[in-house]
Amino acid sequence: MTLTTTKMRIPLVDLRANYTGIKDEVLAAIGGILEGMQLTIGPNVRAFDEEWARYCGVKHAVGVGSGTDALQLAIKAVGIAPGDEVITVSYTFFATAEAIFYSGARPIFVDIDERTFNMDVTQIEDRITPRTKAIVPVHLYGRTAEMTRILDIARDHNIAVIEDAAQAHGAMMDTGKRSGTGGRCGCFSFYCSKNLGAYGEAGAIVTDDDELAQALTQLREHGQVTRYFHPIVGYNARLDEIQAAVLRIKLKRLDQWNARRRAVAKLYARLLEGSGVITPEDVGDRHVWHIYAIRVPGGKRDAMKDFLWERGIGTGIHYPVPIHLQEAAQFLGYREGDLPVTERVSNEILSLPMYPELTDDQVGYVADAVKAFMRA
Numbered sequence: 321m322t323l324t325t326t327k328m329r330i331p332l333v334d335l336r337a338n339y340t341g342i343k344d345e346v347l348a349a350i351g352g353i354l355e356g357m358q359l360t361i362g363p364n365v366r367a368f369d370e371e372w373a374r375y376c377g378v379k380h381a382v383g384v385g386s387g388t389d390a391l392q393l394a395i396k397a398v399g400i401a402p403g404d405e406v407i408t409v410s411y412t413f414f415a416t417a418e419a420i421f422y423s424g425a426r427p428i429f430v431d432i433d434e435r436t437f438n439m440d441v442t443q444i445e446d447r448i449t450p451r452t453k454a455i456v457p458v459h460l461y462g463r464t465a466e467m468t469r470i471l472d473i474a475r476d477h478n479i480a481v482i483e484d485a486a487q488a489h490g491a492m493m494d495t496g497k498r499s500g501t502g503g504r505c506g507c508f509s510f511y512c513s514k515n516l517g518a519y520g521e522a523g524a525i526v527t528d529d530d531e532l533a534q535a536l537t538q539l540r541e542h543g544q545v546t547r548y549f550h551p552i553v554g555y556n557a558r559l560d561e562i563q564a565a566v567l568r569i570k571l572k573r574l575d576q577w578n579a580r581r582r583a584v585a586k587l588y589a590r591l592l593e594g595s596g597v598i599t600p601e602d603v604g605d606r607h608v609w610h611i612y613a614i615r616v617p618g619g620k621r622d623a624m625k626d627f628l629w630e631r632g633i634g635t636g637i638h639y640p641v642p643i644h645l646q647e648a649a650q651f652l653g654y655r656e657g658d659l660p661v662t663e664r665v666s667n668e669i670l671s672l673p674m675y676p677e678l679t680d681d682q683v684g685y686v687a688d689a690v691k692a693f694m695r696a
């Protein structure tokens with residue numbers, strides 16, 4: 321494909337294009353809720369909890385206010401407390417560690433495997449101490465972590481696994497099950513730009529554990545079982561009816577949208593072959609491509625970002641500063657150089673436009689611009 325002379329405008333994510341395809345259904349559902357005025361934890365939340373659990377292949381889903389709520393409640397329900405340690409990655413969105421901070425426990429970071437962008441499983445056992453209570457793998461960009469190995473290690477050391485599946489709706493794990501369903505529980509974000517995104521904030525925890533599901537249901541609404549009776553202290557982490565209704569409409573299309581993301585990823589990989597950028601590994605149907613992140617070697621990432629922007633192409637950096645180097649995490653005592661792969665990849669990473677409505681022509685335009693930059 322050659323670089324077209326007409327300048328296209330291609331955002332990183334196009335929520336409006338997605339809305340256009342479901343507008344009538346969404347407006348009818350929201351209209352119905354406003355007529356009925358049952359606005360929180362009602363029939364849509366109950367139905368979505370059931371539908372999301374069935375989709376994931378587990379007994380329970382508990383819809384909550386955000387992915388951060390999901391992680392926070394999961395960590396609390398599993399019993400992680402001040403003084404405990406939780407093994408996770410620094411190469412993730414800040415909320416993964418934030419939820420651990422809320423509990424008073426300490427995140428212990430392992431480096432990532434640069435091929436997968438996920439937890440380097442060979443480093444986990446060296447970090448386990450008598451204080452380790454859990455491992456929180458993150459299925460970053462829509463690719464699941466090496467769960468078979470992680471679950472084996474956790475079993476050997478009697479520690480819990482809480483999956484951060486915020487970016488991996490519908491992705492399959494190497495265990496043959498859907499993301500979020502391998503450990504004690506899995507946490508999802510339905511932030512608006514996610515593969516399954518609400519029109520605002522939403523999240524969910526999935527689990528096969530009846531007691532844990534009961535505890536999570538209690539925790540999401542101030543610890544109560546019956547209204548105004550509070551055996552434990554909980555949170556206000558309710559999912560609202562409008563968001564649940566939107567999620568139910570979108571869930572019906574999730575597999576179809578994920579399939580289109582996979583086709584877009586394949587096309588990018590083919591068009592960018594030999595360009596000099598490092599494209600992400602394709603793991604077939606297991607990947608749901610929440611983010612399509614290339615690596616730009618040679619310290620040229622920021623210049624490429626500007627070059628693409630001038631050609632109307634939106635890009636992202638997920639994420640520019642790993643958590644162990646964030647100002648808020650300085651008290652943990654990490655220094656530059658402690659997680660060399662994480663730090664190097666953070667400086668090279670660039671997310672290209674990725675959403676189901678992208679056309680092949682748009683993908684071609686982006687790939688041509690990337691190649692033109694690399695040639696310059």
Ligand SMILES: Cc1ncc(COP(=O)(O)O)c(C=O)c1O
Nearest residue numbers: 386387388413415416486509511
């Ligand atoms: C990996 C990861 N964990 C946790 C979260 C937190 O989810 P939310 O923004 O819904 O609170 C996100 C969302 O951006 C995420 O990408």
